[in-house]
Amino acid sequence: MSPNTILEQLKKYGEIIADIRIFFFTALWLMVLTVAGTLAQRYVGLYQAQMNYFSSFIMWAGPIPLPGGYFTMTVMFFNLLATVIFKLPRWRIHLGVIITHIGALLLLIGGVLTAVYSVEGNMVIDEGKSADFFSDYHRVELVFTDTSPKDFDQEIIFSQGWLEPGKKIQNSSLPFQVEILNFYQNCTARQLSTPATGDLRGMARFFSISELPPAKEDNTNRSCVEYRVSGAGPQMDGRYISVEFVDQPQLISVNNVAYVPTIRSARHHVPFEIQLIDFQKKNYAGTQMASGYKSVVNIIDGQLRQRVEISMNQPLRYKGYTFYQSSFREGGIQETTVLSVVKNVGRHFPYISSIIMTIGLLIHLLMHLPKLFRDEGENKNDSP
Amino acid sequence: MHFHFLKFLVISLTVTVFAACGDKQEVTVQKSGKRHMGQQSAEVSRGGISWTTPAGWVEQTAGQMRLATYMVADKENQANTAEAMVVLLGGDGGGLVANVNRWRGQVGLKPVSAGEIKKSSQSTKGKAGQVLWFRIINKKMNRGILVSIIPLPNRTAFVKLIGHADVLSKNEEKFLELSKSVEGVSQKGHDHP
Numbered sequence: 001m002s003p004n005t006i007l008e009q010l011k012k013y014g015e016i017i018a019d020i021r022i023f024f025f026t027a028l029w030l031m032v033l034t035v036a037g038t039l040a041q042r043y044v045g046l047y048q049a050q051m052n053y054f055s056s057f058i059m060w061a062g063p064i065p066l067p068g069g070y071f072t073m074t075v076m077f078f079n080l081l082a083t084v085i086f087k088l089p090r091w092r093i094h095l096g097v098i099i100t101h102i103g104a105l106l107l108l109i110g111g112v113l114t115a116v117y118s119v120e121g122n123m124v125i126d127e128g129k130s131a132d133f134f135s136d137y138h139r140v141e142l143v144f145t146d147t148s149p150k151d152f153d154q155e156i157i158f159s160q161g162w163l164e165p166g167k168k169i170q171n172s173s174l175p176f177q178v179e180i181l182n183f184y185q186n187c188t189a190r191q192l193s194t195p196a197t198g199d200l201r202g203m204a205r206f207f208s209i210s211e212l213p214p215a216k217e218d219n220t221n222r223s224c225v226e227y228r229v230s231g232a233g234p235q236m237d238g239r240y241i242s243v244e245f246v247d248q249p250q251l252i253s254v255n256n257v258a259y260v261p262t263i264r265s266a267r268h269h270v271p272f273e274i275q276l277i278d279f280q281k282k283n284y285a286g287t288q289m290a291s292g293y294k295s296v297v298n299i300i301d302g303q304l305r306q307r308v309e310i311s312m313n314q315p316l317r318y319k320g321y322t323f324y325q326s327s328f329r330e331g332g333i334q335e336t337t338v339l340s341v342v343k344n345v346g347r348h349f350p351y352i353s354s355i356i357m358t359i360g361l362l363i364h365l366l367m368h369l370p371k372l373f374r375d376e377g378e379n380k381n382d383s384p
Numbered sequence: 385m386h387f388h389f390l391k392f393l394v395i396s397l398t399v400t401v402f403a404a405c406g407d408k409q410e411v412t413v414q415k416s417g418k419r420h421m422g423q424q425s426a427e428v429s430r431g432g433i434s435w436t437t438p439a440g441w442v443e444q445t446a447g448q449m450r451l452a453t454y455m456v457a458d459k460e461n462q463a464n465t466a467e468a469m470v471v472l473l474g475g476d477g478g479g480l481v482a483n484v485n486r487w488r489g490q491v492g493l494k495p496v497s498a499g500e501i502k503k504s505s506q507s508t509k510g511k512a513g514q515v516l517w518f519r520i521i522n523k524k525m526n527r528g529i530l531v532s533i534i535p536l537p538n539r540t541a542f543v544k545l546i547g548h549a550d551v552l553s554k555n556e557e558k559f560l561e562l563s564k565s566v567e568g569v570s571q572k573g574h575d576h577p
Contacts, residue, residue, distance in 0.1 A: 139407075145416075147442055152415045161407035173413050193492065194525055202465065206527075250465055251442065251457055258442060258457070269414075 014086035017078055026076040033059070033069055045216030047138060055115065070115070077108045096364025103357030110349020118344040119268050122326060127335045130275035130300065134341040135265035140223045140244060144174055144252070145260040159266065163225055175254045176232035180225065181239065184211040187224035189243045199238035201229070202250025202261075209241050222246075225263050268343075270321055272301035279328060279335040293328055295337040310339060320345070428452065429569055431472050433541055436565040438558035441468060456558075458551045466547025466555065468562070477540040480533070484518060487529050490546065491522040510564030512536055517563060519556075521549050528552050532563035541566050 037053030044052070053059055056068030067075075084101045088094040123134040139160045146154040156173045162180065169178040189207045196205050209224040223244045230237050232254050240250065242263040251258045274297050281293040294311035299318060310316045316323040326340040426437045431451045437443070441454040444467075451470045458464040477483065485495035496504075501518075508515050512534050521528035526549045534541040543563045545552060552559075 149415075152417065155412075155414055155416050157410075157412040157414065159408060159410040159412075161409035162411075171411055171413070195527070251455060253457065260442065260444070260455070 011086055014082045018082035018085075018087045019079070020083075022079040023076060023083075026072050026079065029067060029072050030069070030076075033072065043216075044214070045218060047218035048214055048216070073108055073111065077105065080105050080108070093367075096360050096362070096367055099360030099363060100357050101360075103353045103355075103360055106349055106356060107353035110346040110353065113346035113349065114344055118342070118346065120340070120342045120344075121265065121268060123274065123323070123339045123341050124329075125274060125276040125295075125297075125337050125339070127276050127279055127337075130273045130298075132273045133267040133269045134339075135267055137265075138218055139266040140263055141266045142169075142178075142225060142227075142242065143262045143264060144178075145262065146173070146257060147251075147260060148257040157267075169227075174259070175257075176236070176252065176259075177230050179228045179230070181228055182209075182211075182224075182226040184209065184224045186212045186214050186221040187243070188212055188222075189224065189241075189246060201236065201238040202240050202252075203243070203246075204239055204241045207241065207243070209243060223263055268341075270341075271319060272299060274298070274323070274339070275300055276337050277307070279337045281328065281330075281335075290328075293325065295325055295339065310337075432539070432569060433470075433472055433536065433566055434569050435470060435543075435562055435567075438555075438562055441558070456545065456547070456551055456555050458548065458554060464548040464551050466545055466551040468543070468545040468559070470562075470566075471542045471544070473540055473542070474538065475540065476535075477533070477542060480516075483533075483542075484520075487518070487531055487544070488520055491520060491527045491529055492525050493520065493522050508560060508564060510534060511567040512541075515563050515566075517560070519552075521552070523549070526550070530556060530559045532559070534563060534566045536568045539568070 033053050037049045040053065041049035052068075054069035057071040057074075058065045059068040060066070080101050084098055084105070088098050088101070091098055119136065121134040121136040123131050125131045140163070141160060142158045142163060144156045146156065148154075154173070156171055158169055158171075162169055163183040165180055165182055167180045169180070187209045189209050191207055192205075196208075204226070209226065211224075215221050224241060226239060226241045228239050229252055232252050236252050236254065240252075240261060242250075242261050244263050244265070251260050253259070276295055276297055278296040279293065280296065282291050283289060284291045292312060294309050294314075296307065296309050297316070299306040299308060299316075301319075308316055310323055310325045312325050315325070320343055322342045322344075324340040324342070325337070327338045329336040329338065428435055428437055433451070437452070437454065441456050444453045444455055449471060451472055454468040456466045456468055471477075481498045481501055484501045488495060504518060504520075506517050506519070508517065515532050515534050517530065517532035519528070519530055527547065528549045530545040530552050532543045534543070543559065543566065545555060545559045
């Protein structure tokens with residue numbers, strides 16, 4: 001096929017994809033998803049509604065698959081791109097429209113970056129202590145901790161993508177194999193009246209787990225995983241369970257090395273430490289209700305020691321991470337601050353794209369103003 | 385034109401279905417701070433008290449109301465484990481009878497009277513003074529609790545070992561060593577403006 005033929009074919013398909021009706025229907029469908037997702041949020045919670053309607057390629061209306069938010073915006077993206085390439089070739093005339101389309105494309109690209117690369121969670125720090133990680137709001141991980149090193153613990157961490165029934169986990173740092181039997185996003189653990197026998201080990205001898213529907217507030221879900229360990233010896237091989245937020249004692253011991261299995265919120269490490277120097281709270285006069293609170297922290301980054309305050313309206317921005325004062329805990333041994341942490345590489349795109357689209361629209365308006373005045377003038381001359 | 389449009393939609397759908405497959409599967413091996421203590425005993429000072437952790441007790445995440453949590457395993461049968469914890473509460477920590485009956489309930493035993501609680505109590509001398517302790521075993525479940533109560537000025541410390549009865553019997557001496565080692569230390573206060 002000659003290059004000219006390929007170009008002609010490309011142009012032909014490009015013009016089909018650039019059909020304005022595609023944009024019309026995708027925009028309309030996005031409105032439908034927005035309304036449906038907003039209504040569903042009342043029943044299934046914010047996070048589930050977002051996952052089902054917006055952060056999905058396929059949305060299930062009962063047994064019927066429908067385009068989800070991701071699929072709809074993917075189609076819209078290619079439609080806008082094809083429009084710029086194949087339907088607006090005369091840039092001198094279409095300059096404003098082209099710039100506006102580029103702004104819209106940047107907005108969608110920013111959305112992709114946010115969806116793929118952004119992470120958020122919370123960082124909990126006791127007064128006087130420091131932290132170099134935050135816990136994901138939604139994802140969990142299965143961890144086997146090797147306690148044998150003298151000065152540190154070695155964690156072998158398996159992300160949530162591994163936690164599907166039938167998946168087999170094997171790693172050179174683990175002297176045994178793990179097969180996932182069940183994973184529940186939300187579950188309950190019931191204490192047994194008598195210890196279970198058979199091949200049940202550790203916590204599984206005293207507790208049974210059963211699945212619950214996902215909670216409306218995603219941070220109240222308690223994840224559970226049931227797994228089979230093999231290759232650890234006859235005393236250790238068997239079925240185990242790990243339940244989030246429940247630290248029941250169990251370990252898998254191989255050659256006198258103890259591995260502690262845990263399921264926990266996925267941790268994201270930051271390349272520095274945040275040390276809580278002091279947590280300060282002010283109450284409304286005569287009450288115990290907080291009127292404001294802030295965390296006085298040290299950023300410890302190599303040799304750098306920088307003291308900053310994080311309060312309700314003054315987040316800390318450092319190395320692409322943003323720390324917000326979210327809440328606190330008191331009444332225990334010491335005060336504890338809870339910071340919301342967000343890393344979003346696409347955070348500037350909405351601002352940039354809005355500015356570009358505004359510029360594009362202004363250029364388009366200015367380019368067509370003379371014609372508009374000219375047409376008005378002709379209409380006045382024509383009127384009796 | 386409609387046929388080509390449909391082809392485009394089918395291709396898009398196929399691509400997105402593949403793109404939509406599954407969570408990422410990642411394996412990370414990393415070092416973390418020594419949370420799980422190994423084989424050596426250690427002096428610990430936390431929350432206004434100090435104690436000596438017995439060798440072989442593996443520390444875990446403490447939790448809001450606990451100063452420390454340990455996992456204790458039976459060396460001969462490592463599938464049998466127990467959990468130890470150190471807790472510090474204000475005042476008398478809720479009352480002796482209420483606490484003992486709550487602990488009995490945790491291992492599936494019925495509540496008993498104050499008289500029976502007094503009969504079953506044992507006493508030993510520790511760094512902070514008299515240490516009252518209880519051995520509560522559910523033979524049917526082969527589970528139990530060893531718990532000690534250490535009175536301190538305006539506070540009470542509790543050491544609790546709960547789990548498999550065999551683990552408890554083999555670690556009773558270590559449990560008592562930890563309980564006797566508990567003593568109060570001066571705590572630095574701080575004021576908020």
